[in-house]
Amino acid sequence: MVSDQVLPRAATQPCVSQCRFSSFLDQEKALPKFDQKYRQMTAGAFEGTIKSLDFGAVTLTRERLNQGLEQHSAVHTGTVAVGFLMGSGIMHDLSKDETLRGEAMLLPGGYEHISYVEGESDWVIASIAQDVLPDDMLQGRVLAPEVARPVGAWMRTLIEVAGSGAEAQGLMTLVPDLVMDRLSLLFGHPAQDGLRHNRREAQLFRRILNACEELPPEELTVSGLSRHLGCTRADLRGACLSVTGFRLDDMLTARRLSDVYRVLRGARVDAVNVTQTALNHGFTHFGRFSVAYRKMFGERPSDTLRA
Template identity: 25%
Template sequence: MDNFQTFRFQSHDFDEISASLSRWDQTYRQLSAGPFFGDVEYQGLTPPGTIGFGLPLTFTGESRYLNRPVSNGQLLIQQCGSEGDLIGSRNFKIQVLTVNEQRFLNKVASTTGGDSRQLLRNISTITLSPGVTETLRRKFQTLIHNAHHHFRHRQVADNIRLLAEDLLDSITDIVISGNFEQTKSCLQRQQQLVKKAEDFVWSYPVLPPRYDTMCANLGTSERSLRYAFKACTGMSAGTYLKAFRLNQVRSELKTRSPQSTRVQDVAFGWGFSHMGQFAADYKRLFGEPPSETLRRGYRFQSAVS
């Protein structure tokens, strides 16, 4: 496996984790309350032109991938060029391998003799048996451990590449013989509706989202909108969109100078007019007052510039 790369990054700030994966087109938002701590370990080839395979390790509560609940013993697949939507619950940990898409398709085609693209069409998850899950998990962990601790030693680099090839071979076998779960058109429509609602908030940030106004602009019913958010996020539209706007305030505060920025101005720009309620909601979600985000974010920007 050529151009194999490895890095490890830890942070209490999910925006810093997103920035560390600079070649991934990703956006992170915090949806549940409390201070955040995340740990990212990435192994594989860098995007674009890759296909990703994720194996969840642990999670508490409901996690969702592409509108569906995630369960133990599932392999999550993100196709090249497709949008991945993952909502991780508390203690969510996942191992991800990304490989060159064409190389993977060639490997599948050489094994099956068929149309590899047709085989992978609309596949988002594969259900694994307990034995296969444990074997795949062990191979992931062996690869990550060796890459993290020994990759700088040239004499073991070839062995690490062999471990990566072995993991890829196992995933190829799983894809060829796996229990596929295909994306359903109904869920796709609901996901598109949620995305349109997010776009509406982006377009009119000063307006607090109201069901009647939003539904009129989106050309849908309030019932359909509520069902779409529940199916895709596991949350009500009101709760999700409030967290969405709070995350935008947070991102903006982190790039502003405390000397020239008032928290209330940024909050008002995202539709929060009651400062007492805004401050309470913000602290409940992120574990700190917005003024601290403003100070800490500016210090971080100054340190890296």
Template identity: 25%
Template sequence: MEISASTSEKILEFPNNPPPTFGATSVRFDDLVMSISSHDIDELSQAVRFWDHEYQRLQPGLFTGELQQIHIGGIQLLRAAWSQALLARGQSPPGTIAFGVHLSVQGKATWRNYGCDQRHLLVNPDREVDLKATDNYEMAVLTVDKIRFQQQLQRFCPSLDKTGQLPIVLQPKPETLNALAAYLRLFFAWVKRHPQSLGQSPLQTVFVQDIFSLLLTAIASTIDQPAPRPYSAKRIRLVKQAEELVNANPHQPLTLATLCRALQTSERTLIYSFQDIFDMSPMAYFKAQRLNGVHRQLKAADPEVARVKDIALQWGFQHMGHFSQDYKAMFNESPSQTLRRSGRVSVRQL
């Protein structure tokens, strides 16, 4: 099914083959195979079923993203890949626990204030999503009922915490995590070639059992592995304070000097904190956030009444020439083009 010139989506559902339900979760992953590719980051984030999250671009240039979403045996499997660095924040489905496996990561990503790379298994036990991903990034995410997973984990590895609580980031033995990542790559590639075949219940059972076994093996191998450490608590706190301050005043023009005065910190300390956690300067980070805000507002606006200049001013952009250049570099089109694409017929120019 063609969605637009930049987007394609394929969906298969197997209504006659209902999956088992696990525990008391409020989410039921009815069987589904879906794939979508797009240049629009919002289309990708909105396509993920049951997740309440938002993507923000952090890097200029043409964005290309791909999403595979597979529901089998009552679990959700996602493969997300994109060309540009981005920030993903929000919540995973209620009543679930989710695991992230890097399939490709260049450099260092950040998951909930932990630096992470190919060596790490990401854990989301409490729904909070906060991921800063690098460019040319690819990840697989397994989401399953939390109660059922904890029961299986305690049976498989009773020496782990009896509560079933896991750290936010795990560092399994490399051979166990590599085996899980390799299987997931083959699984997603196979489903892409044979989506109809996944409707067979015995085949679903084999895939789910294999993936669970590899995941539990990787988790069990962390018992004698070094525990990853989060970033400096002082830098985490400073970055959070800066975000809260800027987000509370989106219309205010922003300079590094005024931000540091408000935070009572030095420019050097603030820059190092943002470089450590986001791998970018605070001014580049907040400019990207504000550009994303303008972009979403333009897409939702009525071009018959909205003006680009008014929306830009709401997000603290005072110089329209510089704003237009930065916007086009980020989104590969002018602000007026975005407004025209909102589905209506006219637009007021700056």
């Protein structure tokens, strides 16, 4: 059982912020107390929102996204985040070579975590200064949905009420203590069994991700990975599907399309050539690239460049 923790009482109301996003590149920069890099995995125009309540030692955030993403996330050093995935989702934790499936997970600061969520997602996150947490809450664990969901739903309600004028007088001042009370009860429950994935598949998927960073774009194919890693195509495809829920062929294409999007959106019109950028990322047929790009992002490559 987690020991009681008492936070300094907030003297003022929290800082409330809310933003809407039409690009995953903008949203990846906006999550408080996280460093992130996103890649879009499913087709369609991106829409997302982030709303946060910042109390200093405790920050509550709700992040919503309408597309499937590959999310590389690192909680800031000195902070611990408790994430509630209010829906279906999978997280592959590179720091432990484990694949976690559940609705609440503890993410220590200073480590990279990768999550894959298919379709729309709704995250509720409590980011807490590490020095106010008990040691036994820093081990990292995943909690069963029936245990975690009520706490995540309660935090989501707090976030949505804040700033609406409907919050009770003085309630927001109590929120940091209330959050710690709920989390101390939550982490008194045993960790969920059966959420960790087959270690062999998790380790193979990590090798796939490492190879994606090492190989040139023209070799980022299933056959190229098979040669580089010395594994069969079937094993590679099986590991990717099991860990992420995405077909390996689709994941590789989506990664390259997202990387092209990142280059185009951050460039000056006169400094980047769309065709050359596509070639640099392994797309050798410009017509098929243009069709795939527009299907993925809901706009033409030239539209992104002019944005």
